[in-house]
Structure formats: C-alpha cells, structure tokens
Amino acid sequence: MRKKRLGSRKIETGNLRKRQTVNEMVAELKKLGRTENDYRRRSLEIHGLICAKCAREFDETNKHLLTVHHKDGNHHNNPPDGSNWENLCAYCHEDEHSRGQLGDYLKDDHR
Ligand SMILES: [Zn+2]
Numbered sequence: 001m002r003k004k005r006l007g008s009r010k011i012e013t014g015n016l017r018k019r020q021t022v023n024e025m026v027a028e029l030k031k032l033g034r035t036e037n038d039y040r041r042r043s044l045e046i047h048g049l050i051c052a053k054c055a056r057e058f059d060e061t062n063k064h065l066l067t068v069h070h071k072d073g074n075h076h077n078n079p080p081d082g083s084n085w086e087n088l089c090a091y092c093h094e095d096e097h098s099r100g101q102l103g104d105y106l107k108d109d110h111r
Pocket residue numbers: 051052053054055056088089090091092093
C-alpha cells in the first residue's frame with residue numbers, strides 16, 4: 001500500500017485559517033461588547049454608587065448618570081479588581097475629559 005500525501009493540504013489549512021479568523025473576530029467583538037456592559041456593572045458594584053470626585057451619591061433610579069472612567073484612558077484595560085475604573089457622575093466625567101488628551105476617547109466610549 002502506498003500512501004501519498006497530497007500537496008493540497010496546505011491550501012485547505014490556509015482557507016480554514018482564514019475562515020476561523022473572521023469567526024474569531026466576530027466572537028471577539030461580541031465578547032468585547034459584553035465586557036463593556038459588564039465592566040460598568042462591576043465598577044458600580046466595586047466602587048459603589050458614588051461619584052469619586054464630587055461624592056454625589058446615586059441610587060437605582062438615577063445610576064445611569066454615573067459613568068465609569070478609565071484612569072489610564074484605555075477602555076480595553078479592565079482589570080477585574082476595578083483598579084483602572086473610577087465612577088464619575090456625568091458632570092465630573094466631562095470635566096475629567098475636557099482637560100485634554102481624551103476628547104476623542106469619550107466619543108466612542110462610555111456615556
Ligand atoms: Zn461628580
């Protein structure tokens with residue numbers, strides 16, 4: 001019996017890998033969307049319903065006014081211990097970002 005390895009194997013692998021990459025990208029995006037919703041909830045849990053700057057307190061009825069700020073400006077940096085998060089009310093958050101560097105970041109980030 002003769003076994004012959006076919007050269008087409010490489011090509012199949014190539015196609016497969018390409019398809020997987022697209023799926024992976026979609027999965028990654030979905031995961032990311034979930035994470036972004038999740039970090040807000042987690043940050044509120046960890047740091048409490050209070051603005052870290054003006055100390056204004058919030059409750060279930062108005063907690064949507066409390067936003068999560070990323071201290072290092074990177075909203076993909078979400079350590080589970082909450083060390084990169086700061087809960088800021090909408091006013092303080094705006095103030096924080098209007099100081100400069102993070103103007104663009106606010107546009108596509110948390111509101
Ligand atoms: Zn505030």
